[in-house]
Amino acid sequence: MDSRIEITALLREALARTVPEAADAEIVLERPREAAHGDFACNLALQLARRLNKNPRQLAAALAAALRALPGFGSGPIERIEVAGPGFINLHLAARARHAVIDAVLRSGAAYGRASAAKPERIQVEFVSANPTGPLHVGHARQAALGDAIAKLLEAQGHVVTREFYYNDAGVQIRNLTRSVQARARGLKPGDAGWPQDAYDGEYVQDIAQEFLARNTVRAADGAAVTASGNAEDLESLERFAVTYLRREQDTDLQRLGVNFDAYYLESSLYADGKVEAAVRRLIASGKTFEAERALWLRTTEYGDDKDRVVRKSDGSYTYFVPDVAYHLTKWQRGFRRVVNVQGTDHHSTVTRVRAGLQALDLGVPPGYPDYVLHSMVRVMRGGEEVKISKRAGSYVTVRDLVDWVGRDATRFFLVSRRADTEFVFDIDLALAQSEENPVYYVQYAHARVCSVFTQWGGDVQALHGVTLAPLAGARELALMQRLGEFPELLRTAAQEFAPHAIAFYLRELAAEFHSYYNAERILVDDEQVRAARLALCAAVRQVLANGLALLGVSAPEKM
RNA sequence: GCGCCCGUAGCUCAGCGGAUCAGAGUAUUGGCCUCCGAAGCCAAGGGUCGUGGGUUCGAAUCCCGCCGGGCGCGCCA
Structure with a gap:
């Protein structure tokens, strides 16, 4: 028997006998820091003093007397009761209870x-969700450690948790990646004439190009094997190969961290399955949209956003916000009544928007759905200088670097040992020099x-x-x-x-x-x-x- | 300018639905291995909890202003 529960029940009974009119009051048991203050402390008397217009110490004394008078008290978990300070009831456990x-x-x-x-829930935790345009960086590492730990915590509370990884395999960034690999396959380097605008300059792009030309085969955790055509003019093969290659790299890094996903959700599938279109139709049908400046807008301001948002651009394409809403709608439709999204604070503006979009669908999704855990950025210091995290520059610290340097256990423990919303300064030199400490x-x-x-x-x-x-x-x-x-x-x-x-x-x-x-x-x-x-x-x-x-x-x- | 988050010991950070909340690690200093693992333990110094108000019997904790820092503020994702 959990002595905490037992004692709460005893206090409840003592309260009912002492002041019946306040029998419904919440009973909070604290764990005092000072051993002298007992095993549990209760501030019930302090909480009730004002409401009952009574002296808190006298109230505490009355409660303590009532506790002692309860039948079977002597054989119960409490050995000693003290009234202390302004009106705390300090409870000392009997040795056998301890x-x-x-x-x-x-x-x-x-x-x-x-x-x-009592009621196990099916909960989804979405985290990492990196786009397949480069290796995972330290920010992703923090998110992986955080998300996986949250998932484990929820499982430990008896819930059934699905870890999901969502990625954008359809946008302009993928096109940039494809063109970057193509340029490398043609023998170009960053800075050369003909090097594409908005290209990814990282060395890893060269690795992909080499393997592509060698007609290698790669495979990611959720998909079939992809063999490169080796033809640098074959954009379709370039894209499929590059995306799969990078997904495999990300999978490998996550496995090194000991993080595994149950589901991968592709943005492209939202379009392929008509879910994006369906979401737009639903938004229009709910009457929350309007046309202006040749674009279609959603009145997200009705749901707390600071300005209305464009749904369909004047060129006819959708903003990224639409697949976001469509994606979160699938979470609801897949039966996840509780969803936790782990994201960086740089995406905090999407919180209001996604929730607003779900509200505007008018399908009964609760206003606070989904939950968000936002974590601050990770800054990396090396040699006394900050290492810039930039995929374009290709000179950032990756998950792989981190694990190689300090090991998986230290990486995970370290990254998860601070509150999510505090900024994190990861000093590589310190982590290296003091890895033993x-x-x-x-x-x-x-x-x-x-x-x-x-x-x-x-x-x-x-x-x-x-x-x-x-x-x-x-x-x-x-x-x-x-x-x-x-x-x-x-x-x-x-x-x-x-x-x-x-x-x-x-x-x-x-x-x-x-x-x-x-x-x-x-x-x-x-x-x-x-x-x-x-x-x-x-x-x-x-x-x-x-x-x-x-x-x-x-x-x-x-x-x- | 607006929104969200954060300012706690030299440094890195807990505590933040008020009380028994001034804490830990680290760094500095001084002790402890013929004895189960010294990657350890014991002890000392170190902070008017950014700042000014307010609510309260009571505020690091709640509210407001200000200062400082981070992140957002696209018909980019």
Whole structure:
């Protein structure tokens, strides 16, 4: 039994007996930072004081008295109640209630911390969604780490998650790419006479051209093999080959990061299947469009946009906004009632527009659909200077560079250990010079240390289930158990807020408390009972470290 | 100019549906390995939480102004 739930119920009962008129008040249990403030703290009295026009301390005292008077209180999870400060109710758990977390962790194993949703939802997380015009850069790496961690978090809450990658394989950028490869195939270089305008100058274009001329075959994760014709005048083959080649490169990089997608959605299919046309017809039918200056507009201002948007340009083609709306409509139609889009803040203006477009379809899509997680840009410093991220320049730091330099675990942990909306300065020199001191090693080291203790011990971990935990009474042991107990609610909150960085911080703290404990106390002592109890605690710590790291896509090594 | 986001210790950052919230890492300084892994631990110094108001018994947290930074503001994607 989760003591948090149990205690909330007790407080609810005490509240009903003390002030029945406020029995419906929300009961929030906090985890105090100070051990002296107990295992849980409740500010209920402070919250209610004004509403009831009562002194908060007296109210708290009354609630505390009511708690103590509840039948069966003595055998319940609470050992001691204190009223503190302006009116906090500090609750101290009985030893057996504290120890319960270890049984819970060992019993649940890899499932500890996970929840089974009362109503599991089918949720789609869309992320990366890079266009196939070049290698993935560090911004994509951040998005991959973030998106995958969010997906894992939602899965851990019992939902069924689809990871989707959307890409533009139809626009002007693809034409530029094709012409760039063609120019390279003809032996031109950037700057030469005849080098196309708006071409991609990166060296990788030369690689594609060479493989194209060699009539090589490439294959991307979601498609059939494509063999190059080798004819530099064959634009169709050039395009298919170049796109597939780059998609394969992106797939490879994402796999190096340990990120895999369940679905790929092609913009071209929206046109091929008539979904773009259908969306336009639907917008017109809903009466939210108007014609002006030989173009067709949508009144997005009716849905919070700061200006109306063009749907069909005066030349008859559609703006990119239309396939965007059509695409998001398919998400709704495919049954995803919850969708999380992970994007860079440079696209934040599309949030209002896409939502407005979905509203204007008049199909009952909720106004806040879909959810967005916007992350700030990643700036890369090297040699004390900023490396510009520009596909055109072809001199940017790629996902591959990053993984090669600092490894997959460090890349993922690092990129996800900051809030999405904070700017990220990735100092390559620092990451290289201090790769041994990267925070990820600290957490992994704690895991490896526990493993090492178990190797030394040589016993059967299964035998630790149900051992007497009474010897676990030291301050460090209590702190560790409390920390372990926080894990499930931490995951709940992190999932709710799409905030995987909270896991990284939690793991840091758990690892720190373990290292501190390890240095202060010997685990493998002679006393059998004490040894067994400490080993059980260590096993639980190891399990939670592993569970948390898994959610971030980071390995939990047994040796380092 | 308008919109969104961000200003917390020298540096990188948590905390932001108010109270028990002044925190972590790193850097600096001083300690700890005949003892389960020193990629570790213990200790010290370091911030009027950008700034000025407001709401509140109580504000880093909520509201407004200002300053500073980022990103957007196309019949580009």
